[in-house]
Amino acid sequence: MIAGYAVEALVGLVAGLLVTGGVAGILAGLLGIGGGIVIVPVLAIFADIFGVPDEIGMLLVVGTSLATIIPTSISSARAHHAKGAVDTDILKGWLPAIIAGALVGGFASHVLGAEALTLVFGVVSLLVAANLIKRKTIILAETPPTSRVAQGAIGFPIGFLSSLMGIGGGTLAVPTMTMLSTPVHRAVGTASVFGLGIAVPAVIGFVWSGLGVEGRPPGSLGYVNLPAAIAIFSASVLTAPLGARLAHRLRDRPLKIAFAIFLFISAVNMLRDVFA
Numbered sequence: 001m002i003a004g005y006a007v008e009a010l011v012g013l014v015a016g017l018l019v020t021g022g023v024a025g026i027l028a029g030l031l032g033i034g035g036g037i038v039i040v041p042v043l044a045i046f047a048d049i050f051g052v053p054d055e056i057g058m059l060l061v062v063g064t065s066l067a068t069i070i071p072t073s074i075s076s077a078r079a080h081h082a083k084g085a086v087d088t089d090i091l092k093g094w095l096p097a098i099i100a101g102a103l104v105g106g107f108a109s110h111v112l113g114a115e116a117l118t119l120v121f122g123v124v125s126l127l128v129a130a131n132l133i134k135r136k137t138i139i140l141a142e143t144p145p146t147s148r149v150a151q152g153a154i155g156f157p158i159g160f161l162s163s164l165m166g167i168g169g170g171t172l173a174v175p176t177m178t179m180l181s182t183p184v185h186r187a188v189g190t191a192s193v194f195g196l197g198i199a200v201p202a203v204i205g206f207v208w209s210g211l212g213v214e215g216r217p218p219g220s221l222g223y224v225n226l227p228a229a230i231a232i233f234s235a236s237v238l239t240a241p242l243g244a245r246l247a248h249r250l251r252d253r254p255l256k257i258a259f260a261i262f263l264f265i266s267a268v269n270m271l272r273d274v275f276a
Helices: 002-031 036-049 054-082 088-107 115-133 148-165 170-179 184-210 226-249 252-275
Strands: none
Touching (some): 002 036, 002 170, 002 184, 002 226, 036 054, 036 148, 036 252, 054 148, 054 184, 054 226, 088 148, 088 170, 088 184, 115 252, 148 170
């Protein structure tokens, strides 16, 4: 009886991870977000169900989520690049600072508490969603900045915050680019590449931070659970191109509204967890 229950639990876990990966892949391609906003809450539920210790549970969740973003971002970025929707100038200017921020965030993951960051992230997301859903969004500049200092000031916090939250960066990068007069389709395509730049250095930090820590589930490398990550991205890499194709079929206004709704739901969930 116990063995049968264990098999059912394992089948349910794998099915849940595959569905999560499929949904995350569609959102990654559609919104350029990497899929972490979907993956993190689901993995947190599974970590609680399977008794992962609270003191390492969220670190494992975030690290595993970031690991899934690597192949998902590659799949999404290739689809957007084929549509000519990746801004190479923004990419070259922002990516080094984003990578540096993600690396620092990954190594700082076992030192910094996430509650204050979650609160800030939730409030900012609500403000950004409100701006996007308006007919006339706030424009901070007619063109993205070209100075290295300004690009670094934009890129570093995007990478740092995204790595700590286990997300691909599009949640912050897409609204930022649209406020700098970047067309939303181009912003989404460029953000899909940022996800790769965030995930790789952040995963290195999470792996290093979790080496030798007790209580991790089987198959964990540092704070990355490899079986869970493989199950998720085996589905997300297939659905990310579908999301990218859907994004390019939508006009600017519907795509902005879709992103605003996504931000609003994510922000409410984050703030609810903080105040619960």
